Amino acid sequence: MNRSFLTIILTLTAVFFTCFPCFAFTARAASAVEIDAKANAALESFFETAPAGKELAERAAGILIFPSVVKAGMVVGGEYGEGVLRIGGYSAGYYSTASVSAGIQVGIQSKSIFIMFMASSALDKFRSSRGWEVGVDGSVALVTIGTGGSIDTTTIQEPIIGFVSGQKGLMFNVTLEGTKLTKIVR
Numbered sequence: 001m002n003r004s005f006l007t008i009i010l011t012l013t014a015v016f017f018t019c020f021p022c023f024a025f026t027a028r029a030a031s032a033v034e035i036d037a038k039a040n041a042a043l044e045s046f047f048e049t050a051p052a053g054k055e056l057a058e059r060a061a062g063i064l065i066f067p068s069v070v071k072a073g074m075v076v077g078g079e080y081g082e083g084v085l086r087i088g089g090y091s092a093g094y095y096s097t098a099s100v101s102a103g104i105q106v107g108i109q110s111k112s113i114f115i116m117f118m119a120s121s122a123l124d125k126f127r128s129s130r131g132w133e134v135g136v137d138g139s140v141a142l143v144t145i146g147t148g149g150s151i152d153t154t155t156i157q158e159p160i161i162g163f164v165s166g167q168k169g170l171m172f173n174v175t176l177e178g179t180k181l182t183k184i185v186r
Helices: 003-019 032-049 051-059 120-128
Strands: 062-087 090-117 160-169 180-184
Touching (some): 032 051, 032 062, 032 090, 032 160, 051 090
Antiparallel strands (some): 090 160
8 A cells, every 4th residue: 555645544534533432432341231221212112113123023032233333434443332232021141243444435423223133043143152253154134124014024034133223413324234233240
């Protein structure tokens, strides 16, 4: 890579995180109580937006809820969020989601992510892993929410389905591919 190009990229990245320090991913870790409260609110909002999602959640063996995943980038980007795995309505563990990306990107985005394990075998494989990467350790079928909260029925047959909801910000790529999910202690 050309040295002057690399200098420009590093300078722009430093300026971005200097101007927007709240997105430098140095936020304090949330407690279990905070994660649970935010997950409840995010799930309620999701069910209001997509009523069919409530039926799927009731049929799921488990649901991983990340109430707030923040992504920021200026050429190099990253995203991070903390969430909870619910099984039978109870919190069964806490997880972080993280990913890094590079390319043409500038902006900040916040979103909620819901991953539903429709098959017990998929949930068991996820829980027994020491770190699970979307697209490597398991495929997540990203579900599109249509008008009136309807859900594309072709993807709900998959063992793991994912929803991205409440996107706010200036970055518009929706993918879970390459996202690393890791169990955390809370």
